[in-house]
Amino acid sequence: MSVVELVEQSAEVALLRAAELQRRMRDAQDAGDDSMAECCAEMRRLVGDVATLRNAAMLLQRRAAYADLLPA
Helix, strand or coil: CCHHHHHHHHHHHHHHHHHHHHHHHHHHHHCCCCCHHHHHHHHHHHHHHHHHHHHHHHHHHHHHHHHHHCCC
16 A cells, blocks of 8 residues: 555545534534534644645655656
8 A cells, every 4th residue: 555545545534533523513513512613613624634635645646656657
């Protein structure tokens, strides 16, 4: 398994877990728990960071594939 595949797999699992947690926090916020607003904002930032990491891994994979096509 390549590093990019490992990052992709890890990011997918992290995003699924984060989405479930975000739903739970949103439900708590909708129920009137004001402390959840800050937690929801942090979760959105975390999801954004994971997505950025995933995109960076894909970009590295593309660059590596492109570099392999260049003449030596």
